[in-house]
Amino acid sequence: MSTAEALDQPYDVEAVRADFPILHRPVYGKPLVFLDSAASAQKPRQVIEAVSRLYETEYANVHRGLYYLSDRATTAFEAAREKVRGFLGAASEREIVFTRNGTEAINLVAGSWGRQTLKAGDEILVTELEHHANIVPWQLLCQATGALLKVARIEDDGRLDMASFERQLSERTKLVAVAHMSNVLGTILPVAEIVAKAKAVGATTLIDGCQGAVHGKVDVRALGCDFYVITGHKLYGPTGIGALYGREALLEAMPPYQGGGEMIDVVTFEGSTWAELPHKFEAGTPAIAQAVGLGAAIDYLQRLGVERVAAHEHALLNHATQRLAAIDGLRIVGTAPGKGGVISLHADFAHANDIGLILDREGVAVRTGNHCAQPLMARLGLTATARASLACYNRHEDVEALATALEKVKAKLG
Structure with missing residues (x-):
């Protein structure tokens, strides 16, 4: 299929995920949900x-x-x-x-x-x-x-x-x-x-x-x-x-x-x-x-289409914003209109590092800390956030896994 033909097809996230070998390995016996692509994205088989x-x-x-x-x-x-x-x-x-x-x-x-x-x-x-x-x-x-x-x-x-x-x-x-x-x-x-x-x-x-x-x-x-x-x-x-x-x-x-x-x-x-x-x-x-x-x-x-990937990530971002806003005591840091697929979280019930460690045991990989932006953190009055970042291979199930794991953090520490 040519690039032009591929761009005419609906975005098939499962086909995209099939290109990334690492996404199919378990973590602590659970499916890997990788939400740290803003730090470093995973590699498709074509690159490897x-x-x-x-x-x-x-x-x-x-x-x-x-x-x-x-x-x-x-x-x-x-x-x-x-x-x-x-x-x-x-x-x-x-x-x-x-x-x-x-x-x-x-x-x-x-x-x-x-x-x-x-x-x-x-x-x-x-x-x-x-x-x-x-x-x-x-x-x-x-x-x-x-x-x-x-x-x-x-x-x-x-x-x-x-x-x-x-x-x-x-x-x-x-x-x-x-x-x-x-x-x-x-x-x-x-x-x-x-x-x-x-x-x-x-x-x-x-x-x-x-x-x-x-x-x-x-x-x-x-x-x-x-x-x-x-x-x-x-x-x-x-x-x-x-x-x-x-x-x-x-x-x-x-x-x-x-x-x-x-x-x-x-x-x-x-x-x-x-x-x-x-x-x-x-x-x-x-x-x-x-x-x-x-x-x-x-x-x-x-071949995927940069704009098509952006639209896919935006749909996931909207889903995540709505789903995470429903968790009491959890706040999304950064709500500028038209933002990209990065979600920084601050919880009243747990430190960001504790969130990251507990989510890891659920197979959910997020980044915690100051994200190499200490002056920004000082401006926001924070020392750390838990950050979930979206990529071409993420899906709505990943958003649900993140939300469910955060609810477990709250139940355990809140």
Whole structure:
């Protein structure tokens, strides 16, 4: 069946689940209900097989050998780059830099563009709902350059306070760096509007798309952003691989982030010159199999249809919201309109960690803690939540299993 034909069919979650081997293993003698995909999604067989096939039949180092296997591995590696380009809507493969993950991609921008561009008194604007990966690199950059980190507030329901954002935005703002979607609250930020407002004051923009690219279609050219960051393991791909989209003119003007092999053109003891984009930013042997796996994951998600998966997750989110709201003493943290499939929970009757441990014994896997967003937790007056996150393979039975397990927690501890 072609991709177009598949998209015309009703969404078949059981067929999707059949692609994920791990979902069919029991946990403590009970069916696994995996609700922690916001941390790291499970991998379909198509991704596992793509990685295995590379190692079994085509593996060699890339860009360096004239022999058959190196040529085949290089072709597969660069084909994965083209898939990322298409997935993000970038104009050229030169604008796609492979990194270890989203965190490294943000650090690359901070370490290269930031140190070259910012000076004392310049400002970087983020929001209260950012992941640590979109806070700490900018703090380090501010310490190195004398720039200032500014923070736009959020509303109590998790929406961005646009009035606060606009008050913080000025001609001193040189970078606006925001999440596309909150990993804690599920809030989907109005990134097109944010980019437009940032452009109006001459600011460069970076979007942390590690969650957003999983739950909705991305077109970086339509957004108009300067940088966009993804990580493979949340996109049903392997760990150890991510990507940075950067506008070609910006990347061209940026100095290398790391030095060594692969990123060079000519090396002498007197000095060195750099390889063409994007290889200028890819020092050393890359994560070859992981990149191929990411390409396979993008193929898989596009066959399912990003919008179809989002609609499926939204139906599950509505079900979960109604079902969990009926449990007395349980509160959903983050209720912004149009949010994505992330449900953070605070219970009057149990600590988040106790909830996580008891749910685990029921076969239900959720994440507990501060979710690498301590400033957001402080803003909400919380130390931790129990977070259930939805993915292409979750079903209404998973929502019921979560609710039933939470009712058992309440009966035991409440």
